[in-house]
Amino acid sequence: MNIALIFAGGTGTRMKNIGKPKQFLELYGKPIIIYTLEVFERHPMIDKIVVPCVHGWENYLIELVKKYHITKVDKVLTGGKDTQESKMNALKYLKTFVDDKDIVLLHDAVRPIITEDLITQNIESVKTYGNAITAATFIETCIVAEDKHNITKTIPRNTLFIAKAPQSFYFKDVWEAHVAGEKMPYTITIDTCSLMTELGKKLHIVPCDNDNIKITTPDDFFIFKALVDLKENKDIFGI
Structure with missing residues (x-):
């Protein structure tokens, strides 16, 4: 089984937006998180999607999932006080039903310029190299x-x-790493790649384009808009 963990726990303070967390900001009437989820929804190798969500917005996200027919979302969880707690919440939920050799893809809700090919490359890399x-x-x-x-x-x-995302691993490896990470200083365990490196794991790179951006600031949002417009124009003109 291949499971995508899409992290939507941030509030987006650097976005300078006081209305909605950044993952729910809309471009052309569609929230950023839906752009992200749709790519994983379409991918034939993704079996389930689990989303740790910022506290207080869980029901809002559930309604969005229904509205946009994202059928692979298995669970919307309440995110933790920080990224590490959100990851452990999600991994503890997965531990109730996944096998050690199931593949987990960790991705950001606000990283919507991801391709189906990149998801495939991540899964194949885990099968070949372990991560x-x-x-x-x-x-x-x-x-x-x-x-x-x-x-x-x-x-x-x-x-x-x-380092960008997805970051992908067998469940056993990512679970054991984050259990170990709970005993480490916070600065070491900012993301799973850093944690795995600190634990001495050999990690394999899957190359991606620089347009695989994380939307953190207003400038990022406008870059995202430009990239969406570019893709649409290419589709229209068959480029």
Whole structure:
């Protein structure tokens, strides 16, 4: 079984929006989270979707799921006080019915520019290498300034990648990692890739385009709009 965990627990303080959490902001009348869920809904290899949702918005999301006919959503959970707690809530729920070798894809509700091909590559990477970390190439010069003022080092960009999502694992591995992560300092366990790295796991990169953005700021929202418009124009003109 292949299960997508779509995290919708954030409130979006950097979006400077006081009305709705960022995952529920709309583009052309459709919430961002629905753009994301629709891709997983269409994918023939995804069996179930579980969504940890920001507290107080669970019923709103359930109604959206019904409205847009997202039939693979198995459960809308209440998210935790932070990302780590939300992940553990979701993994504890999965532990009630999944097998150790079921594949779990962890993805952000506010990362809607994902393709079905990228989902396929994640699943195949887990089957081949045991895991998948979606990552984009680093296209700028990277510098290190430990005092935030003076450059101490430049790092060759051909050795750098930007970790994105999905991040995908066998259930047994991601469960054991997050159980171990509960005993670690919070700064180490920000995301599953960081946690797995700290635990010494060998991780495999699945490359993606830089347009696999996470919508965090108003600028990101307008980039998302431009990318949706571009795709629509390509579809119209058969490009």
